[in-house]
Every structure is written in structure tokens, then in C-alpha cells.
Amino acid sequence: MAAQPTPIRSLSAPPPLPQLSADVTTALRWALTVPLLGILGIGVLYAIGAGLKAGQLRDSGLSPADVLPVVPFAQLVAVGVDAALAALTMVPLVLLGAWLLRLMLHESGRRRTVDDVVERLIADHAQLRHELQRGPSADAAEHYERRLRRLDRRAERARVSVARRRWIAVGATAAGAVVLAFVATPATLVAAGASVWLVSRYRWHTAFAVSVVFAALLLAVLVERSLSLPPIPAASVRTMQGQLIEGRLIAATPRAWYVDVGAGRVRGVPTVRIARSSVRPQEQGRPRPLGSRLLDLLP
Known part of the structure; x- marks a missing residue:
């Protein structure tokens, strides 16, 4: 039997690509x-x-x-x-405030829902009625009263426990709000309040919630800092030749100091030619937290 000819692959067809494992793909x-x-x-x-x-x-x-x-x-x-x-630094406080707010809303809504304790009490009442209807006895009234008193005590303990958890949640939320208002600036407090409301209202993924909170706080910080920029510090530089150069320090690098000498002109002084230098920092113009403003009002 004659041998069959081997088919020749077309030179224009691309060569097959090597297959990579899932681990290698993830690593890449x-x-x-x-x-x-x-x-x-x-x-x-x-x-x-x-x-x-x-x-x-x-x-x-x-x-x-x-x-x-x-x-x-x-x-x-x-x-x-x-x-x-x-x-x-404000993100943990905002997330804690959102968690406390959601806890407070949940505990406040428990009075309108039937929890496990109340469901067990209803089941006990139903079982007691069924036993009385099936086999009445002479001391059924006394047995009924004893069971009812026990069930009433359990219901009272459940009511007190729910009320205690609700008040604890309300107190923790109020304390968190006070701390947040004390350490935040006006713009960041607004952004934090909006973030707390959004995170407590919508059940987002943790990473997405953190990203939203951070973006809102960063936007608030940038708005505040762009509206109250600190002034450029004043500096004086004396060269090796005894020349004194005074102005506002634009930048100081290992190679040179750049000083604004007025009239929109910036002069660069090489570091190797500087004999003595001094910088007089100006008062920072950043917005202050509400807590420090309240402390300034105290005598």
C-alpha cells in the first residue's frame, strides 16, 4: 500500500499559541x-x-x-x-458612624417586628390553649394562671432587653456623631454625613463603600484646601559673596534654592554658593476642625 502524502501547512496560517495555565495567567x-x-x-x-x-x-x-x-x-x-x-484618617470614623446608624435603625425597628422570643411566646400560648381544649381538669385554671405568669415574665424580659439594646445603639450613635463633629472640618463633616447616610441606606460591597467614602472625603478636603491655601513662606539667603537675597521661597532642592524676589521674577541660587539661609514660615491657612473652634470660645 502506497504511503499517503503528508499535508503541507500553509505558510500564511499563524502558528498555534501556547496555552497558559490558570495560575500563570493570574500571576501575570x-x-x-x-x-x-x-x-x-x-x-x-x-x-x-x-x-x-x-x-x-x-x-x-x-x-x-x-x-x-x-x-x-x-x-x-x-x-x-x-x-x-x-x-x-476620617474613613474609619465614617464607617463606624454608618454601622452605628444602621444598628440604631435596626434596634428601633425591632418593636415593629416579631423576633424569635415573641414567636416562642405565641407558640406557648397556642400549645396551652390546645391542652386546655383537649383535656380540661379541676385545676386547669390554676395551671393556666401559672403558665400565663411565666409567659408574661418572659415577655417582660424580652421587652426590657430590646429596649436596652435600642438605647445602647442610640447612645453609641450619638457619641460617634459628637466625636465626628469634634474632629471634622465643616466641609468634611458634610461629606461624612452624606457618606454615613448612603452607606447605611444601601448595602454596598465593603470595598465599594470604602471607595465612595474616601472619594467624598478627599473631594471635601481638596475643596477646603483650595479655598484656604497657605501663603508661601518668606526666606532670606546670603551668598558666599555677601549678597543678601530676600523673598518668598518657591522651592528648595539639593541643587538650588528658588526665591521669588518680586515683580513676578524667581531667582535661583545654587546651593554651593549659599553661606547662610533662613526660612520664616507663615501661619497655616488650613481649615480648623470644629472641636478646636469650640475650644477657642471657652474662657
Whole structure:
């Protein structure tokens, strides 16, 4: 029998791709996702810091497009990190407030629902009526009264327990609201209140709820800081030649100091030529928490 010719694969057809296991695919997905999220996070923090710094330069009469490139990248990222941390520290308090509010609403609604204790009491009453109808006896009245007194005591204990849990939930919620109002600024308090209402009303996934709360608080922090930007600190630099340069310190890097000498001009002084320098920080213009404002009112 003659041998059959082997079919020749077309040269234009692509070669088959190798098949990857599920573990390798998951590892590759994480290896690509984590660095991408890190780069994206650093980019967002840089954008936040650049936006706040640009507003500060604009309030000082300088052009952000001309002056912002001399500000170090790490300094702008640090400004964004500071704003993100201010919002992140409020997230646990907001989530705790949402949990307490949901607990208070649940305990307050227990008086309108039939819980397990009341269901057992109803079952006991039904069983007692059935026994009396099936086999009445001479001391049925006494037995009935004794059973009813026991059931009434159980019902009273259940009512007291429900009321106690309700008042504990109300007290904890009120205490959490006072603490949140004491440490929050006006804008963050509004964002926190809206977040508490949303999280307690809708049963979101935990990660999604945390993201919503953090985004709302971060937006409130950025609005407050953009409306009350701190002034640029004043600085004086004396060079090796004895020349004194005074103005507002735009940025200080290991290579040079950049000082606003007025009239929209920024002068760079190399660090190797600086003999003595001093910085006079200005009063910070950040919004203060409501608690510190209330303490200032005390004598």
C-alpha cells in the first residue's frame, strides 16, 4: 500500500499559541495590575499636589506655568499624599458612624417586628390553649394562671432587653456623631454625613463603600484646601559673596534654592554658593476642625 502524502501547512496560517495555565495567567494579571495601579496612584497624587501648588502660586501673583516646573516632583507628590491622608484618617470614623446608624435603625425597628422570643411566646400560648381544649381538669385554671405568669415574665424580659439594646445603639450613635463633629472640618463633616447616610441606606460591597467614602472625603478636603491655601513662606539667603537675597521661597532642592524676589521674577541660587539661609514660615491657612473652634470660645 502506497504511503499517503503528508499535508503541507500553509505558510500564511499563524502558528498555534501556547496555552497558559490558570495560575500563570493570574500571576501575570497581578504582575501587570499592581505596578499599573501604583503608577496611576502616584499620578493622581502628583496631580492633586500640582493643582494645590498652582493655586498657591496664582494667589501669590506668579504664573504657575513658569514657576511650577522648578518645584520638585517629590514635593508635589508629598502635598497630594498629605491631602489623601487627611481624608483617609476620617474613613474609619465614617464607617463606624454608618454601622452605628444602621444598628440604631435596626434596634428601633425591632418593636415593629416579631423576633424569635415573641414567636416562642405565641407558640406557648397556642400549645396551652390546645391542652386546655383537649383535656380540661379541676385545676386547669390554676395551671393556666401559672403558665400565663411565666409567659408574661418572659415577655417582660424580652421587652426590657430590646429596649436596652435600642438605647445602647442610640447612645453609641450619638457619641460617634459628637466625636465626628469634634474632629471634622465643616466641609468634611458634610461629606461624612452624606457618606454615613448612603452607606447605611444601601448595602454596598465593603470595598465599594470604602471607595465612595474616601472619594467624598478627599473631594471635601481638596475643596477646603483650595479655598484656604497657605501663603508661601518668606526666606532670606546670603551668598558666599555677601549678597543678601530676600523673598518668598518657591522651592528648595539639593541643587538650588528658588526665591521669588518680586515683580513676578524667581531667582535661583545654587546651593554651593549659599553661606547662610533662613526660612520664616507663615501661619497655616488650613481649615480648623470644629472641636478646636469650640475650644477657642471657652474662657
